[in-house]
Amino acid sequence: MKVRPYPAWITRLYVFAMAALAATGMMQMPLTKRYFISDIPGMAWTSDFFLVHKVHYLLAALLLFVIALVAVHWFRYWYERLVLTPMGMARVVILGGLVVSGCLRVYRNLPDVSLDPSIILAIEWVHLVLTMVMGGVALAALLMKCSAYAKRG
Amino acid sequence: MANEKKIMTGVSRRGFLKALSVGGAGMLIPSGVSAVQERVPMPSDGELATLLDLSKCIGCGECVRACRESNAAKFPEPKKPFPDLVPASRARAEDWSDNRDVDDRLTPYNWLFLQNAQVEYEGESYDINIPRRCMHCQNPPCANLCPFGAANKQTNGITKISDSLCMGGAKCRKVCPWHIPQRQSGVGLYLDIMPRFAGNGVMYKCDRCYQLLDKGELPACISACPEDVQTIGPRHEIVARAKALAKEMNGFIYGLDENGGTNTIYVSPVPFKLLNKAVDKGKGKPHMKPVIDVMADETNLATATLLAPLAGVAAGFLGFGSKLLKLGESGNETNGGSDES
């Protein structure tokens, strides 16, 4: 593996959060029971919609923490030394969309919030489509061996 | 924003004119049941709620019939045969199209039914009839958890499932504390995507006759009732009215705090515990138990989600800062910092 100019643990934490968010996001669709996934020992929780939902919230909090930590470092120190790779740039943009739509989704779920159904529909589908786009771009980046977001500039 | 404002003033003017012709100031502070009944509910008042005075219901079933008539055009006309679902052992079609007349439970063709409870309370016997349908929760889990945005709560308090977007996975039925939405297979979007592998029809339930409310008319069950059991109006007015009514009859309230608050408020002369025990319960026949707010954890977690980036920023400026930087500068790949996460 190519050595990245930033510590490995932050990469690992980010990859974990993203993978787990994608997984718990997909589990929002009621398919784990139908396809026996929740029958696998240790996977029964995947058919508990509320639990999966809450885990997605917690993972989102973790992701937002990591993003904020990295952003602060970027603007304080790294921007002088590092530049985003093209694939990194693409994914930062998609990530931004996922975060914004996800946070709007959390906002919509608050008790005193009523948004217009067409707005909710847009938020929902932006979130879902960006998840798929992110999956595609991440896979492409891996295959093209340019999965690092930044390199020394 | 500007758009919304226009719609709101438009509707309130119509409501205002109508109220003027009906009973002058009745629109502002309704004094009697009839004032509220004849009043056209205005979406600009925010969420609309209904009050059901169970002491009045005679169980005639007019509301059930009116509901079917009013919504007949929305009922599913499934294509048969249904897709062979995979895996057959787990996914089964649900078909009510040959049992459209069933009216003793909720079905895709029956969005309102009557429960009956014969109870003894404080030495008296009561025969209580309870019209049951979707409660139109204030923070509806059926809508919040729908992964396709097919179920939504409108700003006027109606929770509605879009029959053109619903995939029929029945998640809404599972997460609804009363398991209200009912499935019909062989209709809807899933037929056009991967009919055998994902989805299984469309979910149906009360949508409060939105097509009538949009025109400023009352939902069919309300206008059909000969006993004026139901009243509809802005939630704050309905809540006040329900409390006053309960006090007056020394009665009990259901739906006010259930699931964090609903827009369907029942008032009964006997405790709901007794009613819940006495009614026929089961599939399509909801209970009347107390219900905690099923979205409460998410509401709390939302704060955590909001605070997380602040914590990240703080960590960036404080302790983590120098450590990350040092590791980054030397290109050191040991994961010495992994414990900190």
Ligand code: HEM
């Ligand atoms: C700050 C980040 C995020 C927040 C606050 C967030 C929040 C949410 C919420 C509230 C839902 C609705 C759950 C439901 O339908 O019941 C959702 C759904 C979903 N999330 Fe996220 N999410 C975030 C990031 C992500 C990421 C990074 C991915 C994928 C890589 C992802 C994938 C999904 C998917 C596939 C769904 C289901 C489809 C949908 O409802 O649109 N989410 N997310």
Ligand code: SF4
């Ligand atoms: S009663 Fe059930 S179906 Fe009706 S709004 Fe509440 S959660 Fe949704």
Ligand code: SF4
């Ligand atoms: S129409 Fe009125 S009285 Fe008749 S069953 Fe319905 S709520 Fe009760």
